[in-house]
Amino acid sequence: MRKYWQIFKISFQEEFAYRLNFILWRVRNVFQILLTFFLWSTVFVNPNTVIFGYDRAKILSYVFGVMIVRALVFSSRAVDVSTDIAQGDLSNYLLKPVSYFKYWWTRDVSSKALNLVFAAVEFMVLYFILKPPFFFQKDIYMLITFLLSVIIAMFLYFFILFVVSAVPFWAPELGWGSQFLMLIVVVEGLSGSLFPTNVLPTNLQSLVLATPFPYLVYFPVQVYLGNVTGLDLVKGIFIGIFWTFALMFFMNWIWQKGLKVYESIGR
Amino acid sequence: MKKYFKIWWMMSRNSFSMVLTQKFTLSIFLVGKILRFLFFFGFLYFLLLGTKNLAGYNSTQAIFFFLTFNVVDVISQFLFREVYRFRPMIVNGDFDFVLVKPMSALFRVLMGGADVIDFLTIPPLVIVTIYISTLMNPTFQNTIYYILLILNGLIIATAFHIIILSFAIITTEIDHSVMIYRDLTSLGRLPVDIYKQPLQGFLTYFIPVGIMMTLPVRAIIGLATPSGIFLAFVVGAVAIFISLRFWKFALRKYSSASS
Numbered sequence: 001m002r003k004y005w006q007i008f009k010i011s012f013q014e015e016f017a018y019r020l021n022f023i024l025w026r027v028r029n030v031f032q033i034l035l036t037f038f039l040w041s042t043v044f045v046n047p048n049t050v051i052f053g054y055d056r057a058k059i060l061s062y063v064f065g066v067m068i069v070r071a072l073v074f075s076s077r078a079v080d081v082s083t084d085i086a087q088g089d090l091s092n093y094l095l096k097p098v099s100y101f102k103y104w105w106t107r108d109v110s111s112k113a114l115n116l117v118f119a120a121v122e123f124m125v126l127y128f129i130l131k132p133p134f135f136f137q138k139d140i141y142m143l144i145t146f147l148l149s150v151i152i153a154m155f156l157y158f159f160i161l162f163v164v165s166a167v168p169f170w171a172p173e174l175g176w177g178s179q180f181l182m183l184i185v186v187v188e189g190l191s192g193s194l195f196p197t198n199v200l201p202t203n204l205q206s207l208v209l210a211t212p213f214p215y216l217v218y219f220p221v222q223v224y225l226g227n228v229t230g231l232d233l234v235k236g237i238f239i240g241i242f243w244t245f246a247l248m249f250f251m252n253w254i255w256q257k258g259l260k261v262y263e264s265i266g267r
Numbered sequence: 268m269k270k271y272f273k274i275w276w277m278m279s280r281n282s283f284s285m286v287l288t289q290k291f292t293l294s295i296f297l298v299g300k301i302l303r304f305l306f307f308f309g310f311l312y313f314l315l316l317g318t319k320n321l322a323g324y325n326s327t328q329a330i331f332f333f334l335t336f337n338v339v340d341v342i343s344q345f346l347f348r349e350v351y352r353f354r355p356m357i358v359n360g361d362f363d364f365v366l367v368k369p370m371s372a373l374f375r376v377l378m379g380g381a382d383v384i385d386f387l388t389i390p391p392l393v394i395v396t397i398y399i400s401t402l403m404n405p406t407f408q409n410t411i412y413y414i415l416l417i418l419n420g421l422i423i424a425t426a427f428h429i430i431i432l433s434f435a436i437i438t439t440e441i442d443h444s445v446m447i448y449r450d451l452t453s454l455g456r457l458p459v460d461i462y463k464q465p466l467q468g469f470l471t472y473f474i475p476v477g478i479m480m481t482l483p484v485r486a487i488i489g490l491a492t493p494s495g496i497f498l499a500f501v502v503g504a505v506a507i508f509i510s511l512r513f514w515k516f517a518l519r520k521y522s523s524a525s526s
Contacts, residue, residue: 024443031450034466035457042322042461043314051317177295185299189306199313 003098004106011077011110026118029070030126036194037063037130047133052199058225059196061135064123065221066193071119073153073216074193077107079183081165082175085258088266101162108158137224145233149220152240156212159247160187162255169258172265192218212243271374279381282348286383296384304337304388307456322460327402328488329457334396336456336480339417340449341392343424345385346378350428354441360523362436373514376432377425405487412486412496419503420479424452426506427474433510433517448474455480478502 015022040063043049044056054062081104084090093100127134137143160182167178188194190213197208197218208214219236222228228236286293311333315326324332353376356362365372405413427448435441451474454462459470459477471477478499485491 020440021443024447028443028446028450031447031454034462035454038462038466039321039457041463043318171291173289173292174295177292177299181295181299181302185303185306189302194306195310195314199310199317201313 004102007098007103007106008110011107012114015111015114022114022118026115026122029067029119030122032193033063033067033122033126036066037126037132041132052196053227054196057133057135058227060132061225062196062221064127064132064134065224066217067123067126068116068119069150069153069217069220070193071115072112072150073157073220074187075108075111075115076157076161077111078104078158078161078165079179081162082168082179085165085262086168086172086175086265088264090262091264104162105158108154112154135225137226139226142223142226145237146220146224149215149223149237149240152237152244153216153220155244156240156247157187157216159244159251160212162251163247166251166254166258169261187213187216190214191216192221196222209239212240212247215240215243271370274370274374275378275381278375278379282380283383283386293384297387300384300388304392308333322458324458324460324488327399328484331396331399331403331487332458332481332484333456334392334399335417335484336453337392338396339420339424339455339480340452341385341388343421343428345382345389346421347425347428348382348385349376349378349380350432350441351445352380353432353435354439357435357439357441357521358524362521363523366521372518373429373432377428400487403488406489409487409489412491413483416478416483416486416491416496416499419499420483422503423475423479423506426503426510429507429510429514433513436517436521452476452479458484472502475502475506 037060040059041056043051044054044059047056049056084093090100093103137146164178164182165175168175190197190208190211192214197205197214200208215236219228219240223233223236308330311330315321315329319326321329356365356376362372362376365375368375400410400413428445431441431444431448434444451470454470455476459467459481462470467477482491482495482499486496
């Protein structure tokens with residue numbers, strides 16, 4: 001446990017070594033929030049408007065909720081794993097007495113902690129500048145369930161990332177391409193970061209909700225807003241857990257296969 | 268001019284040949300770009316089904332804003348993809364080899380690697396844009412304004428890419444500046460009318476996303492004033508003038524490090 005604590009501390013300090021990179025990454029997140037905030041603000045310019053089951057307070061709370069959940073779920077250092085495989089750097093870790101998965105999970109947690117601090121500051125600054133009618137969840141039961149759904153989302157993203165990062169075992173040149181397609185396009189598009197999934201027609205919604213992606217952002221934020229309750233809430237949590245375990249087993253299987261064909265190219 | 272077109276053609280052919288050797292990678296990026304477009308388009312479509320209008324624009328007009336943004340964005344990415352590859356040249360000092368050649372160094376680093384993936388997406392995008400524009404029954408004069416303002420938008424995009432290259436020489440940093448430029452311009456996926464002041468003013472005058480992407484659509488709808496159109500061309504000319512001056516300034520700061 002102590003060695004992972006050291007990894008956590010070193011990784012945390014490393015983020016400060018590239019301060020400009022980190023700050024600019026946060027600035028980019030703010031721009032994305034601004035687009036969705038002003039879009040919804042325009043749609044709900046009349047305070048009495050209710051569309052897709054949202055009123056002005058709930059949709060703008062959704063946008064602000066996305067900011068926090070994104071920081072917790074999508075902040076990750078494990079995006080470098082595919083480069084490790086493609087360039088043969090994975091060999092360095094395989095020789096060390098550390099679990100490669102735990103190593104990256106620790107680094108991810110360190111990155112999430114730092115990003116959460118910055119997201120909270122951005123949240124406060126934007127809250128005071130834009131003055132949105134924010135919905136504060138007071139039900140302790142819903143807040144605990146929200147926390148649980150965020151933890152599920154963090155594991156879910158970690159396993160998706162490791163499955164996608166395994167592609168260079170077979171095709172080293174596809175590392176960035178597979179990440180672009182899955183993480184930047186599919187995950188961003190279907191997770192609820194860009195728009196809430198229930199904007200879609202019912203049949204398309206059911207299709208998207210059967211995939212793991214909405215349980216990364218959309219579902220946790222819906223739980224916070226109190227839009228998912230009772231049986232739907234239990235069902236959502238179980239689907240999230242199901243996908244987490246399914247992806248964990250798939251990740252272990254694909255990595256075992258990958259390590260057998262790994263040739264440490266470049267070492 | 269003819270010489271530079273010949274050089275561009277040669278460089279683009281080389282760039283295309285390189286990408287076409289990795290057909291699977293090419294298809295992954297192509298699918299990714301198409302999906303990204305479809306996700307936002309689908310979202311906008313379903314949103315407009317519910318709201319019927321956006322900031323006073325009807326559904327067709329709102330979708331046309333998104334398509335026009337894509338036209339300017341995709342064409343500038345197709346032309347200026349080489350900008351994304353400039354940093355290693357500066358860090359390794361390989362930019363020396365560009366400077367000694369009997370051609371404009373700016374032309375080489377700005378347009379030396381046209382992007383085949385973006386090239387493939389341009390024809391369908393233009394066809395859809397033309398189709399949607401016909402649904403708005405624009406006048407001939409407004410259509411001409413639209414085309415001229417799109418060209419003006421591309422000139423402003425050129426100016427910004429030159430400024431990014433210049434910053435790269437001075438700071439050796441390019442990745443974030445180009446991505447921030449893209450994030451800012453992506454705010455033009457929707458009319459800048461939706462943003463509140465001072466952001467709207469910033470997007471109109473400082474990073475003139477409004478002039479690049481919103482004004483052409485306002486012109487085709489017939490909402491742009493002649494003075495607004497004139498001002499847009501002045502902004503385009505000033506932007507390109509400032510960027511070229513900045514490029515010359517940056518060149519004097521080039522240290523040829525690591526060469």
